[in-house]
Every structure is written in structure tokens, then in C-alpha cells.
Amino acid sequence: MTKLKTPSIAIFDYGAGNLFSLKAALQRNGARRVSIVKDFNGIRNFGGLVLPGVGNFDPAVRSIEPQKDLLLKAIEDAADGGAPILGICLGMELLFEKSEEGVLDGLKALAGQVVMLTGTRIKIPHMGWNNLHLIKKSSRLLYGVKDSSWAYFVHSYRTKPKDNSVVAASFRYGTKIPAVIERGNLFGTQFHPEKSGFIGAILIKNFLKTCY
Numbered sequence: 001m002t003k004l005k006t007p008s009i010a011i012f013d014y015g016a017g018n019l020f021s022l023k024a025a026l027q028r029n030g031a032r033r034v035s036i037v038k039d040f041n042g043i044r045n046f047g048g049l050v051l052p053g054v055g056n057f058d059p060a061v062r063s064i065e066p067q068k069d070l071l072l073k074a075i076e077d078a079a080d081g082g083a084p085i086l087g088i089c090l091g092m093e094l095l096f097e098k099s100e101e102g103v104l105d106g107l108k109a110l111a112g113q114v115v116m117l118t119g120t121r122i123k124i125p126h127m128g129w130n131n132l133h134l135i136k137k138s139s140r141l142l143y144g145v146k147d148s149s150w151a152y153f154v155h156s157y158r159t160k161p162k163d164n165s166v167v168a169a170s171f172r173y174g175t176k177i178p179a180v181i182e183r184g185n186l187f188g189t190q191f192h193p194e195k196s197g198f199i200g201a202i203l204i205k206n207f208l209k210t211c212y
Contacts, residue, residue: 007211008033010046014063014090016055018194022088025194026050029204038063040070046083048211049074053089053154053192057114058102060094068107075109075186084185084210089155092181092188101157109186111162117155119174125156126173130191132180132199136168141180141187141206149199151179151191158190185210 009031011019023034035046043049064071075095078085087095096106099114106114117124134147151171158177161167169180171190181188187207193200 007031007048007208008035008046009048009050009208009211010035010037010043011050011052012040012064012091013038014052014055014060016052016060018054019052022050022052022194025200025204026208029201030208040067040074043070043074044083048084048086048207049078051085051087051091051094053087053091055090056101057090057093057099057106057157058104060090061102061104061106064094064107072107072109075107078186079109079184081184084187084207086207087188088192088194089190092190093157093159095181095186095188096159096161099157110166110181110183112160114157114159116157117174122174125154127154128152130171130173130179132169132171133176134169136182139168139180139182140210141182141189141203142168143206144202145199150196151189151193151199152195152197153191154195155190159188 026034093114095109096112097108100116129150131148166181166183167178168182171179179190193203
């Protein structure tokens with residue numbers, strides 16, 4: 001993907017919902033053009049790509065499989081500082097090797113796995129607001145976000161990276177869980193920025209700034 005002078009964003013459609021609220025949030029926070037796409041042909045015409053957060057692991061993997069090589073090249077480029085990619089919730093989980101939600105392999109862009117939330121005193125799925133604990137002070141995605149800021153989560157699974165250096169922020173829900181990952185221009189959030197009010201708007205604007 002080549003960087004453009006204006007933030008032109010593609011959202012990949014797994015066949016699940018919530019895409020139009022995500023599209024509206026990107027447009028509201030500065031994206032000039034947002035397209036919902038069902039394949040990765042022509043993905044280099046966009047300045048950034050969003051893997052959305054609604055759906056299930058195996059169906060999402062199947063929707064990606066026919067063009068997996070194109071996406072993996074885009075992810076590799078993003079990790080090396082190329083056009084940015086933002087994975088939201090499920091979109092972030094797909095970047096890992098595998099998930100307890102399904103039997104298919106993930107994209108294996110990040111070492112680690114996705115496991116189900118566990119705990120005797122927590123409700124599953126986790127639905128609601130939680131505090132972010134900032135870890136990477138140099139995070140570009142979290143620029144301007146204060147420690148203990150609130151974000152909105154809807155999920156039943158969590159990531160377990162093998163390399164904790166990719167974790168930019170965490171939160172507690174029974175245990176400490178990665179909330180934001182960042183490696184080069186490859187970003188991920190376990191929460192939904194498009195549902196996280198003022199803080200979510202900051203994150204979306206920060207992502208769009210990297211897409212110029």
C-alpha cells in the first residue's frame with residue numbers, strides 16, 4: 001500500500017455487522033474517503049486498512065484465505081513502517097497464530113495465541129467500560145491519551161502475545177490483558193474505538209495521522 005496525501009481508508013468486510021458505525025467514526029474524525037471492501041485487490045490504492053472487530057474467528061479466516069498472501073504482504077509492510085493497519089477486537093486477534101474460538105490458523109503476524117476469558121468473578125462476554133493502563137509512553141496510537149482513560153469493550157477472548165514488547169496498553173478483567181498492540185505501523189485494540197467516545201476519537205485521529 002502506498003501512502004497518500006489524504007487518509008483514504010479501506011475497511012475489510014468479513015460479512016459481519018457494525019461496519020457502517022466504524023465507517024462513520026473514521027469519516028467523522030478526518031478520513032476523506034472510507035471504502036468497505038471484500039477483497040484485497042487494489043489495497044495499495046488506500047493509505048490505511050482496518051480489520052474490524054465484529055464476527056467469529058474461523059469465518060473471518062475463511063473470508064481472508066483466498067487473498068491471504070496479499071494481506072500478509074500488507075501486514076509485513078505495515079510492521080516495517082509502511083501503510084498502517086488497525087485491527088479492532090477480532091481484527092487484532094486475527095493477527096496472532098491461533099485462537100481457542102476456532103480451529104483454523106490465524107495470520108501469524110504476531111507470535112502468540114488468543115484464549116477465552118476466564119475467572120470466577122467475571123461475566124463473559126466482557127461488555128462495558130474499562131480503564132487503560134499505558135505501557136508504551138512512545139505509542140503513536142495512544143498519543144494524547146491519559147493513563148486510566150476509559151474505553152469500551154465487547155469480547156469473550158483475549159490475546160496472549162509471546163513478545164510483550166508489542167503491548168502498548170493493558171487493562172484488568174480478572175487478569176491483566178493487552179488492550180493495545182503496536183509494532184511499526186501495525187496497530188491493534190481489544191476495545192472498540194468507534195464506541196469509546198472522546199478517547200476512541202483520539203485513537204482514530206492518531207491512526208489517520210499515520211496514514212498521510
